[in-house]
Amino acid sequence: MAPLDRPLPERIDWLFALARRHAQDFSSPEAWLARQRYLARHPTAIMVMKCMDGRINIPIATQTPRGIIQPFRNLGGIFHLGWPHLGEVLLAGVDKVLREGRQTLMVITYHYSKGDERRGCAGFHFRTDDARAHTFGIRDEVSALFGQQHQTVYPLVCGFETDEEALVLHGPHGLTLNMADLREADLPGLPARLQVLLPDMPAQMRADLLPLLEGNHRHIAELRQRERTLDIEHREWMICVGRGFDWLHLPNLALIIGPYSPDLADPIRKAAGIIRGNMAAGRIPADGFLLMSSVPYEDVGVDRARAELKSRFMARFAGDVIRREFPDLASGMVVRQTVLNWNSRSVEPLDRPALPG
DSSP: OOOTTSOHHHHHHHHHHHHHHHHHHHHSHHHHHHHHHHHHHOOOEEEEEEESOTTOOHHHHHTOOTTSEEEEEEGGGOOOTTSHHHHHHHHHHHHHHHHTTOOEEEEEEEEEOSSOGGGSOGGGTTOHHHHHHHHHHHHHHHHHHHOSSOSSEEEEEEEEETTTTEEEEEOTTSOEEEGGGOOGGGGGGHHHHHHHHOTTSOHHHHHHHHHHHHHHHHHHHHHTTSOOOOSOOOOOOEEEEESOOTTOOOTTSEEEEOTTSSOTHHHHHHHHHHHHHHHHTTSSOSSOEEEEEEEEESSTTHHHHHHHHHHHHHHHHHHHHHHHHOHHHHTTEEEEEEEEETTTTEEEESOOOOOOO
16 A cells, blocks of 8 residues: 655655566566467457556456556546657557557547546546547547558547446447446357447457456456445645556556657646645645656667656656746655666666755
8 A cells, every 4th residue: 555644755665666566576477478378369469548547457457467458648548649759659569569460459448437427537527428529539540540441450449437447348330338237147148249349340359359358347246345445535646757657556646647748748737736736635745746757668778778868858847847837846846767678667767866855
């Protein structure tokens, strides 16, 4: 559990210990073998576009081995494929998969709570219809970029109901499939339901989507056996800018801003405003907050050097926005610049500056 009421230095130490544990688990022989075994049976690459909300942990909700699903996270789950950097990252990812002879399933998500709309997406001011409409707009952009036949890249709109962590699939003809509505006896008929729901999805993709849905059904059943606190208080105390925060899947602790939009200053301002509001309301200690940058790299040498330069730039850019717009908040800002070894998922700090005060 996160030490939410501890001094800032202890919270930061806890955070990096969490990152180290995640890297150790990811790099273990058992985890590596599980990923290889899974990919041998299910070769479709899976990308997920989602909100920064830590409740939306698709690998956990589908009981999928770590490292199989590639996430794209941004404030509110808001993306536009016309954004230069986002388009480049997506194209590079799809091209790599294509050269391996595989297809790509691009899952485009929105989230909501069936119990209380205020537990929905704050990025869309808790208006689920608006969030859902945005995901359909992204689906249209994916089709325009990769083709309308969807034989290589398939855009799948998927809701995520956070009370039960259930997937809600949207087909191209208005049909839906809510995994929370399925009984155990319905599972043998799930392949036939998918064929009706997603008739234009290639057969291999449908076969590779099936274990995610079966895992989600098991996950929902397990959650129903537990007592859960759904009214989680927003206590964000860190702003994360960049990519490579897969290890940071905790509800309402971090505000994660992907480096995709041409106007990064706007989400940074919004995130800083949330941090200041949390301090003013006493939800988090007022002794400071963390600004953390991260950029992944795959190879040593030039690739890592590029990641280091980019991480330093993003930290400097975000810090300048906060100092300019929120000078009172900036006095308690701690900046940590990192890069992420994509092969081991190890977070590598670039410096360790002094704490505020």
